[in-house]
Amino acid sequence: TDYGTPQSTSEKNVTINVDGFDVTVPEGTSVMRASMEAGIQVPKLCATDMVDAFGSCRLCLVEIEGRRGTPASCTTLVEEGMKVRTQTDRLKGLRRGVMELYISDHPLDCLTCAANGDCELQDMAGAVGLRDVRYEADCQNHFKMRDGGGEVNACWKPKDESNPYFTYDPAKCIVCSRCVRACEEVQGTFALTITGRGFDSRVTAGMSESFLDSECVSCGACVQACPTGTLQEKSVIDIGQPERSVVTTCAYCGVGCSFKAE
Template identity: 80%
Template sequence: GTPASKAKEMVTLTIDGFDVTVPAGTSIMRAAAEIGISVPKLCATDSIDAFGSCRLCLVEIEGRAGTPASCTTPVAPGLKVHTQNAKLKQLRRGVMELYISDHPLDCLTCAANGDCELQDMAGAVGLRDVRYEKGENHFEVRNTSGEVNPNWIAKDDSNPYFTYDPAKCIVCSRCVRACEEVQGTFALTIEGRGFGSRVSAGMAGDNFLSSDCVSCGACVQACPTGTLQEKSVIEIGTPERSVITTCAYCGVGCSFKAE
């Protein structure tokens, strides 16, 4: 869901006909999770502040216009919220369809296959078909005609520990927020607009290695797709032996024990 609220004041509301009481300031998404209702999401997590960019978590609130994002809408006393109905399901399928229309369809060979939230959410919202042509600004090497895509941006392989593939990015900003909030580094940003928007590790032409990135891995952990991928997963595989070490993996200097 979204991070917990530390407020002392409690608020009671109704979600899908069930009463729930949570601290003031809790998001509707988190309140729903408290009573076992899981609202589809891509950009929200339990640990980083909600951003409201993916628009999958839309809900309806009786007496209020529109379909607000449940991750960024706080609870209020007496609200009557609906998270599942035909209109919301149709809206979510439409949003998901647009994501998939601009995403490489190489799931079977993608290192994130089986561990990809985009894949999971496509299933959760019941997406069967995509009615749209792939976007021509897509960052895949070749466009839909098989020609080298003029908008192609090379995969960033510069960091020794992970790779960044802009073609798979859904611009949810989880990596950017994790970099800022978990690590306290400001190495990443979103540049460009619309189809052209992408995560960037500095000025044009810069890469992760030459950025302020300290290789803490928070962005890789936060990524819901195969965009940021540990090299160990791709190239080395699971280790058979383990050691206890203080490594130079990042600037934090923790020690870890791998079994």
């Protein structure tokens, strides 16, 4: 189970109530993790327990008694006596709206995507009950190229296949920054960054032309963190998803970190 945020190491406990269920967790725990520990699934995309919460996708919104607005549960810490609601009609509507925007700018090629069946975007679309998408980007996954002063709209976001172990397909990126944070927090390398804004925002290998030319040490932490088919192991693309996986030491590099492999 991915609890969404890392475990707190505090020895002091706090009890909160989530959707009518009491749950006791260490101080410093996120509302998302407390909810998950109570067995209540909160939709999420940018949160994962391998890196600190960032609060960018806005899918994990909750209502907290006595507070205005709908804070992100991944970046909100528990407080004694807190009463949280995760499944109100208002929250469900907000989450569907967020997912609709994500899907409006994502290729609808799930059936031929190597991540099919192992894609959190796909899972979350189902979890929030998304049926239709009312919005249409200029061109799905457009990438605006400026050409001689004129703006050319092209369905063009080139794949980066320079790394021998994985590919990077920016057309499938939801810019959740999990890969950027994994690179920094898990590996201690600062090879990735996010550039641009809005539709033009994208993950890049720093100032480098490609992953191969960058500071990337091919540890695979970014691939493991990616919730979609954006960063994919080449072996998965070639032979499909493994039927089972175990945690082992991968052959990517000499660092010796743990990585899921077939």
